[in-house]
Amino acid sequence: MMKRTLSAALICMMAASVMGGCGDGAQETKAPETQAEPQTSAQETAESETETEAESEKKESGDTYGCQLYGTVTDAGQVVSEMVIDFGDSKKVTNVENDTFTVHATASVKEFLEGTDLESYGDYDIDRKIVKTETDGQKVILYFDQSEGATLAYKSGSRNYPADLTYTIIQNKPVTLTAADGTMLEEEYTAEYTCDNTVEDEETAKFESVLVDGGINYQFYNAGEGADKLVIWFHGNGEGDLLESRNNVAQILGNRGGVAWASDEFQEILGKAHVMAFQAPDTWYYAQRDGLLEKAADEIKEVVEKYKVDPGKVLVAGCSAGGYMTSRMLIAHPELFAAAVINCPAYDVASDRGGETPTDEELKAIKDSGVPVWLVQGETDSVVATEECSKRLFAILTEGQEVTETAVKQEMEQDSDFTTYETADGKYKLSLYETTEDDKLRFAEDYDRDGEMTEVLYSNHWSWIYTLKNNPQAADGTHIVDWAAGFVNK
Secondary structure, eight states, X not given: OOOOEEOGGGGHHHHTTTTTTTTTTOOOOOOOOOOOOOOOOHHHHHHHHSOOHHHHHHHHHOOEEEEEEEXXXXXXXXXXXXXXEEOOTTEEEEOOOTTSEEEEEEXXXXXXXXXXXXXXXXXXXXXXXXXXXXXXXXEEEEEEOTTSOBSEEEETTTEEEEOEEEEEEEEOSOEEEEETTSOEEEEEEOOEEEEEEEEEOTTGGGEEEEOOTTSOOEEEEOOOTTOOEEEEEEOOXXXXXXXXXXXXXXXXXXXXXXXXXXXXXXXXXXXXXXXXXXXXXXXXXXXXXXXXXXXXXXXXXXXXXXXXXXXTOEEEEEETHHHHHHHHHHHHOGGGOSEEEEESOOOTTGGGGTSOOOOHHHHHHHHHHTOOEEEEEESSOSSSOTTTTHHHHHHHHTTTSOEEEEEEOOSSTTSOOEEEEEETTSSEEEEEEOOOTTSEEEEEEOTTOSSSOEEEEEETTOTHHHHTTTOOBOTTSOBHHHHHHHHHTO
């Protein structure tokens, strides 16, 4: 049952990591207003100078414990989702509630942007919302609301960049410490805490950063011995490199485009597939200008050979600018791919952003190649026009063929319904998602982690979220990743 509706603006701090990230500059995010420096009252000054009882106890104890941050790549990008406090071996912690601790977080890219005229719209200075607290022996786990706490900051220049994070924690109420055998150590215990501000994420940890001199950097997931398939992911414009930082990580943090393909669910469907998530040296629109098509093709061939991938079992996927790059790869090197999944390919804006809008003849080359294609986009798209992008390619692919139309009502009422168009042989498909009257896409999310799905409204450009949930569906009930698996598993 739908609980409530959130506007995308309410989660903008997290969503800045993707807000048009595949959207290539059509941002709804605005720079935060400058706030005046708060005035300190005499009362506040006096209070700050008066040592509280809790502070005295902390000083007397002299104990300091470490805190580890854990991240989750949500549909709108990676956030710090948990903090774990470790009180040390042979201790058990109890009497912990959501208000026992206050966790303050700051994120900044000020140092990275120093000396440039770029501005950041994703910096923040907040107390994190703690939605649940658990204890596990010596450890306390704090669960945060996932609508905030992004690890990437969006900036002018249409790029996301890993922010410098600083987390601090203050204990508001005492906890109880016992020994492992139940012996009471401290009934009312306070201490101090420190965090090294690194973020551990079990999904991103599956990937290895590969830096290629003179080539295209990528994150690589090794599916292990016996894996003979490969997935190629081309990110949207927001996750490209900036100022030659060679960060090679934004493409697996900005949305689930990289990590979804390495998930247990997708791997089971695909049957063990390696994953290459490329990062554009700048933008995929420079694919022809900078020889990126040839570089990507060469690196794919190298991975195919090194990991003994079957050349006939390579799947390519991409969104927005990455959908443009996917299309360009299909035009230039169709022999590399068994099937393609393309979200909102940015054809119409390419020529304005340093690329070349594909001609009808070029797009017809995709049809002539015989590579199966499933396209996904919103019925309306404010960033790249549906009519000129997905619908245009689908019309060329299906010219002269009978196309069936199937309306699909979502199981989750908070998700946008959609219609799938497809050829009789199932080779070409197009799924278009309904958009709201104010041009938004509806998604079921549980950012407050209460077990109830909430309707969240995102930009009508973010249709890739559905793809990365394996949501698009054909008339026979086949979902998009299962469809792709049918070609790479032949």
